[in-house]
Amino acid sequence: xxxxxxxxxxxxxxxxxxxxxxxxxxxxxxxxxxxxxxxxxxxxxxxxxxxxxxxxxxxxxxxxxxxxxxxxxxxxxxxxxxxxxxxxxxxxxxxxxxxxxxxxxxxxxxxxxxxxxxxxxxxxxxxxxxxxxxxxxxxxxxxxxxxxxxxxxxxxxxxxxxxxxxxxxxxxxxxxxxxxxxxxxxxxxxxxxxxxxxxxxxxxxxxxxxxxxxxxxxxxxxxx
Ligand code: ADP
Ligand code: ADP
Numbered sequence: 100x101x102x103x104x105x106x107x108x109x110x111x112x113x114x115x116x117x118x119x120x121x122x123x124x125x126x127x128x129x130x131x132x133x134x135x136x137x138x139x140x141x142x143x144x145x146x147x148x149x150x151x152x153x154x155x156x157x158x159x160x161x162x163x164x165x166x167x168x169x170x171x172x173x174x175x176x177x178x179x180x181x182x183x184x185x186x187x188x189x190x191x192x193x194x195x196x197x198x199x200x201x202x203x204x205x206x207x208x209x210x211x212x213x214x215x216x217x218x219x220x221x222x223x224x225x226x227x228x229x230x231x232x233x234x235x236x237x238x239x240x241x242x243x244x245x246x247x248x249x250x251x252x253x254x255x256x257x258x259x260x261x262x263x264x265x266x267x268x269x270x271x272x273x274x275x276x277x278x279x280x281x282x283x284x285x286x287x288x289x290x291x292x293x294x295x296x297x298x299x300x301x302x303x304x305x306x307x308x309x310x311x312x313x314x315x316x317x318x319x320x321x322x323x
């Protein structure tokens with residue numbers, strides 16, 4: 100299974116990625132997590148990426164594409180993968196298409212998790228991550244166990260979140276018509292209980308659905 104999860108910041112990609120990788124036994128490739136690791140280790144790539152991440156802007160395409168290509172060479176990814184937060188621009192999607200074609204691989208589905216901007220701000224401001232396990236919690240919707248060692252992401256501050264939403268609508272939303280035109284886009288309503296959203300996602304990518312259902316009409320503009 101080769102899947103892509105797209106959606107605005109805070110839509111629930113990281114949370115739901117865990118359920119999908121468990122279900123299909125495929126590795127999760129989160130460019131956000133990879134970039135945060137580079138940042139934490141202080142690598143040259145991490146130092147460069149931080150300039151952009153800290154102000155809510157996308158990291159330049161060539162940096163992210165190089166990092167992903169390296170990852171796709173590993174055997175683990177050949178058995179399948181779930182991209183979470185990549186691609187985020189049309190240029191990244193085109194680079195991924197070229198890499199997959201070279202490796203003789205095809206995407207099964209691109210799943211868009213849809214959530215309105217108003218709800219996203221609330222989700223992001225309550226997001227906390229367990230330092231040791233990377234588990235994602237929400238102070239209200241998915242409360243952490245007592246005593247968990249939690250961190251709040253530096254870019255989850257309200258001013259930075261606004262910039263990330265602007266970047267999403269300007270640079271990432273064009274991927275919706277891009278993949279709809281290829282007939283592999285699946286839209287999933289991201290509002291509801293965590294388990295309910297998981298069930299919708301699994302239904303959207305179940306083998307009976309993938310490849311047999313036509314995507315939305317070509318050229319449908321992304322929801323604003
Ligand atoms: P979220 O989906 O909550 O916005 P991510 O963890 O996916 O968070 O991304 C955090 C930040 O990392 C982004 O705001 C951006 O700066 C950078 N980033 C992650 N993935 C990409 C990508 N594919 N292209 C460019 N920048 C990226
Ligand atoms: P993304 O990776 O798309 O940025 P996350 O998976 O980190 O999003 O989720 C953002 C925040 O919203 C987290 O605090 C998470 O616990 C919470 N969350 C995720 N899914 C739901 C949901 N269905 N209902 C309420 N809160 C949710």
